[in-house]
Amino acid sequence: MNYFKNKNILIGIFLWPLIIAIPQFNMNYSTGLLSGKLEYGQIPNEFYFGLFAGIIGSLFFLGAGILVLRLCKRFGVKEMNGPKIYLYITLLFFTIMLLTQGKDFYNLLTLDEIKVKEARQLIIDYESNNTNN
Secondary structure (H helix, E strand, O other): OHHHHHHHHHHHHHHHHHHHHHHHHHHHHHHHHHHOOOOOOOOOHHHHHHHHHHHHHHHHHHHHHHHHHHHHHHOOOOOOOHHHHHHHHHHHHHHHHHHHHHHHHHHHHOOOHHHHHHHHHHHHHHHHHHHHO
16 A cells, blocks of 8 residues: 555656646747747756746645545545545646647647748847838
8 A cells, every 4th residue: 555655646746847847838938939048949947947846846735635635534534545635636737737738838849940940030030120110
């Protein structure tokens, strides 16, 4: 039984950084490419901050799972345990993240480098035309 508890905790500690970092990647990668702050294929720093925040967040939600367990035990539910509740919370948030951010994440990972350069050049041309007027 202890093996399954540790497995649930490890799955959560692995998934929470992804839950937080992927939306950060989606927000900052496309704008960074178009503004010239990022080169094609370069990962934004906010993604790494999201990974770190995800590790901290996983510990927070582990504590929340233990609190929910204590509430469940007050109402007579005996077959639940803290790591199992933690895994359910993690999987719920991971599913929500995949449904809302998954398609954008895939699209950003499969961008064509030539089209990104063309779009950046169009923005530069547009900005130079506006400054001349």
